Amino acid sequence: MGVSKNKARVPKQTRGIESREKIISAAMVLFTEKGYHKTNALEIAAKADVATGTFYSYFNNKKEVFSEIIKRIFGNIFEKVLLNLEFKIFKNRTDTYKEGKKIAHVLLSQILLEYKVNHQLLKEILAMALLDKEIEKMRRDEEKKVIDLLVSLMRAYKKYVRVSDFEAAAVVLLKFMEEMLHQIKFNTTGVEAKRLQKQIEDMICSYLLVSGS
Amino acid sequence: MGVSKNKARVPKQTRGIESREKIISAAMVLFTEKGYHKTNALEIAAKADVATGTFYSYFNNKKEVFSEIIKRIFGNIFEKVLLNLEFKIFKNRTDTYKEGKKIAHVLLSQILLEYKVNHQLLKEILAMALLDKEIEKMRRDEEKKVIDLLVSLMRAYKKYVRVSDFEAAAVVLLKFMEEMLHQIKFNTTGVEAKRLQKQIEDMICSYLLVSGS
Amino acid sequence: MGVSKNKARVPKQTRGIESREKIISAAMVLFTEKGYHKTNALEIAAKADVATGTFYSYFNNKKEVFSEIIKRIFGNIFEKVLLNLEFKIFKNRTDTYKEGKKIAHVLLSQILLEYKVNHQLLKEILAMALLDKEIEKMRRDEEKKVIDLLVSLMRAYKKYVRVSDFEAAAVVLLKFMEEMLHQIKFNTTGVEAKRLQKQIEDMICSYLLVSGS
Amino acid sequence: MGVSKNKARVPKQTRGIESREKIISAAMVLFTEKGYHKTNALEIAAKADVATGTFYSYFNNKKEVFSEIIKRIFGNIFEKVLLNLEFKIFKNRTDTYKEGKKIAHVLLSQILLEYKVNHQLLKEILAMALLDKEIEKMRRDEEKKVIDLLVSLMRAYKKYVRVSDFEAAAVVLLKFMEEMLHQIKFNTTGVEAKRLQKQIEDMICSYLLVSGS
DNA sequence: GATGAATGAGCATTCATTCAT
DNA sequence: GATGAATGAATGCTCATTCAT
Known part of the structure; x- marks a missing residue:
């Protein structure tokens, strides 16, 4: 095709x-x-x-170079970030809500750091993923990997996890994270990144983690 | 310019x-x-x-027609949806978490209904908002209105609200909502809309509402 | 197509x-x-x-102009020549071989006169009819008209005509005539046009007309 | 050049x-x-x-390969066919019209058999002979050989031959034969090959051979 | 106001040919 | 001898925009 x-x-x-x-x-x-x-x-x-x-x-043609570039960027970002994610969590056996929140903070900061690909190019990629079927597929394939990982993580830590529909939760979380990263990067609203990041962490934790723990 | x-x-x-x-x-x-x-x-x-x-x-030129179209669509969707939102909430004085969740569900369903503008055009608009400064500004202006409304709502119901940084929360919520609506519409992951919607409602409520109430 | x-x-x-x-x-x-x-x-x-x-x-594209040009040239040549042909024959009720030969001569000269479209263009058209399906079809369609006319003429004068398979004869005659006209025009062999024309007329008559008449 | x-x-x-x-x-x-x-x-x-x-x-360049291919094909076809032609005729001393017709039939069938080079390539060659001076010359040179042979044959059998201008007749015959072979091969008119072949033989014989013999 | 013909810079793409390795 | 990477002029075609009628 x-x-x-x-x-x-x-x-x-x-x-x-x-x-x-x-x-x-x-x-x-x-x-x-x-x-x-x-x-x-x-x-x-x-x-x-x-x-x-x-x-x-x-x-x-032009699109083929673009595809190649996207492949590399996706390969870089997603894999780096994800390996990191897996590693971090397995290292820091999270037992309590507070611990969880701390980890979320470290992770998000880490991801934001990795995520420093130049803005404009990222915008172009996102736009193309909306406009072009092939690019969209490339994005979807990459997302699938993350979702699978998130699901397996939730499964591994299910007693600390509030939600039950792991797959749907993974989708929601992934999309939320993506959007928030872009929000922080592109910052279209004028609210400072730090304040946003705090709310994001809070939202993830209150949604994901059992609070009593 | x-x-x-x-x-x-x-x-x-x-x-x-x-x-x-x-x-x-x-x-x-x-x-x-x-x-x-x-x-x-x-x-x-x-x-x-x-x-x-x-x-x-x-x-x-071509872009001017596009702008005109966007204006109308934004005008339609955002305003309709938002007036609805305001109206709904003021009508149903929400005092408890359960009540809140019910309202969230009704609202989201309502919004999804309004939000049925043809997919492809929406994609084009989102893509253009990423690619074109002017279109981006139009989007931002429209979003500002929603954020202001959300803030004023949180303020009005602050005792039922978990979060404290209203502005940042509004931004996070808005972006989350937007992304989720698109996710449900474009459905790139294969998880059914209903399951997603349930998680979205849950995420909003667990984040936004004080649970003890 | x-x-x-x-x-x-x-x-x-x-x-x-x-x-x-x-x-x-x-x-x-x-x-x-x-x-x-x-x-x-x-x-x-x-x-x-x-x-x-x-x-x-x-x-x-370029081919479309070429098609248009061909259409006009074919329309011009074939129709002009053929109407002439029909007219000439009906006027000069041919009863004898000698008469036939005289008419053949007049006709051929006439056709050669009409056929004075510039050489090079004609070559291009013939070449394209060999190389391009669409152009080939245009040529075939035009030829069909001539063949039909030739058949109907043979039928009308059947008692002076030697051959019996009118359709095949018409094809052979048409192709022969075409080739000879080009031969005379392009003259690749060095033999003078007049001598060729004479042989052509002879060949047509000896093949087509009953000799005893 | x-x-x-x-x-x-x-x-x-x-x-x-x-x-x-x-x-x-x-x-x-x-x-x-x-x-x-x-x-x-x-x-x-x-x-x-x-x-x-x-x-x-x-x-x-590309044309040089094409020339080489043409050389081989022309070498193959023309020479094979012509040697055959010469051989056949000298073997079967033709004295009567009927004998002549028989030989014509055998020959034409023979030639058609030899002439089975792939259609498409033949078309390309013919087209190029129309479009390119050099290729045209190659074709002309090859034709010259055939014409010379035909003339010498007519000379050798002049008492059985109707025509007097041998050179012009040879040109006309050659061109006629060529065109007819292509016609049978490419078959653009829909009339079956057999019927065409019969008419071709008839036309050649009635033109070439003294009938009274 | 409306029409649609004309413009021409601009872009994607091809391919015969050369030449360093 | 053979290789295949590099070249860049050439060509087909598009489309935003103007303007005479």
Whole structure:
């Protein structure tokens, strides 16, 4: 589906691999600076110091570079963050609400730190995920991984968990987290990040953790 | 910035108003069917049964029609929903957690009902709000109204409310609600809407309402 | 089938019709001078003193102009020649072989005269009829008309006609005539046209007409 | 004109000869499948399992491979058919019209058999002979051989031959035969091959042979 | 006011050919 | 000899916008 003419050359020599990387870097810079829609293949090639033809040797079109970039960013962010998440929790066997809240705080701060990909590019990716079926699928696939992890975590700690429908809860939590991260990053409302973060942690904990513990 | 050449004619005769309306309707259909970026002025004019020139009499460019459409949709949705919200709450003086939960359920269902604007167009709007400063501002302005209302509501019912930073809470709640509505609408994860809705209500209530009441 | 996006504008105003005609004329000149494959839309537009966009308003691509040109040439040549053919024969009730031969001579000369469309363009058309399914179909359709006429003529004069399988004979005659006309026009062998014409007439008559008459 | 840069390497080692042959075979397949104009050097090299550079070691450009292919096909067809023709006639000393007709039938069937080169490629060659001066010359040279043979044959059997201008007659016959072979092969009119073949034989004989014999 | 023809800069994409390795 | 990466001019086509009628 949508794999286009599959004409894209796969570089075998070092020089080819370098060119491909140069193109990806240049595209990343330009998508960030001018946005995906306002960037064109010619500019990318120029910025990458490569001929137009070279661009089209490695990518069938603009969207393919974008996909490649997204793959890398998603791969980076989600996996890094998630491995972190798993690790943190298993390390700090959380038994009480207060402990939980502390962990939530550390985690969120940590994630926010990782999540420092440049704003504009992130906006472009989110927008594209809304506008383009293929990009949407890439996002969905990545989300699936997180949801699965969240479910397995809730299952492992079920006696400390308030909710019962783990899957639905995982979806709600994930989407909530995502939105909040963007909110903090893009900050469209004028309320300071710290205050927001506190409310977010509170909301997660009051929803997720049994309070009596 | 963005004030454009202000050449757009403001129709005063019935015929002119009709033409303008036809253009807006046509644009709405096309933005929905093909997306904003893939729709062009010529098509809109054609679908509206109007000459290309006429299109440019009433709108300086494609984005202006889009803005107009957004204005109407935001006006419709947000205001309708919000007036409803205010009305509902003042009518049903909520004193207990259970009562609150019931109201939350009714409200969310109500909002979801109002929120049935065609998916695709909504996606386009959200995407544009990420990509375009002007559209982003329109969205932010609309959100401001909701946040203000939420704050004033919390203030009015503060004894039943768990949280203390009303403004931050309002932001978190609004963004959460928005994201959840989209999640239910676009349903990218495969979990059924009903299960999601239940978790959402739970999350809002456990966060917002004092539980002992 | 192959009708492409059907986006081509049909001009309604005099100016539009003029532009379309200018494009067709320019294309004809260029196809003749440089051949179809070596001519491009930009050049056609330039020669027609029209913007590139105007070219694409009236034709979806180069092939469409070519089709239009072919339509006109085929329409002109075939119909003119054929009406002539019918008329000539009905006027000169041919009873003897000698009479037949005289008529054949007059006719062939006549046809050759009509057939003076510029060589190069004709070559291009023939070549395209070999290379392109759509153009091939256009040619076939035009040929069908001639074959039908030839059959009906043979039927009308059957007592002077040697052959019995009228349809096959018509095909053979048509193709023979076509090829000979091109041969005379393109003259690839170095034998003078007059000598060829004589042999052609002889071949047609000895094949077609009963000799005893 | 057309001598090109003459840089093409002439392979002397087995490996080189193999590469050259692989390229020719690949080109033949692609010209057949996609046509000459839509095939490009890169594809040919890829299909031949050879680097792009290797292609340009053996051929200066696409047309050179095409010329090579044409040379082989013409060499094959014309020579085979003609040697056959000469042999057949000298074997079967034809004295009467009926004998002549029989031979014509056998010959035509024979030729049609030899003439089974793949349609599409033949079309491409014919089209190119119309479009390209060099290819046209190649065709003309090959035809010259046939015409010479036909003339010498007519001369040898002049007492059985109706016509007097041997050269013109040879041209007419050759062109007629060519066209008819294509007609039978490409069959654009829907009349069955057998019926056409019969008419063709009849036309040749009634034109060529003295009937009283 | 309305029409729709015309504009032309702009963009995506291709491909014959070269050349460093 | 062979490789395949790189080149960049060339081309097809689009579309926002203007303007004569």
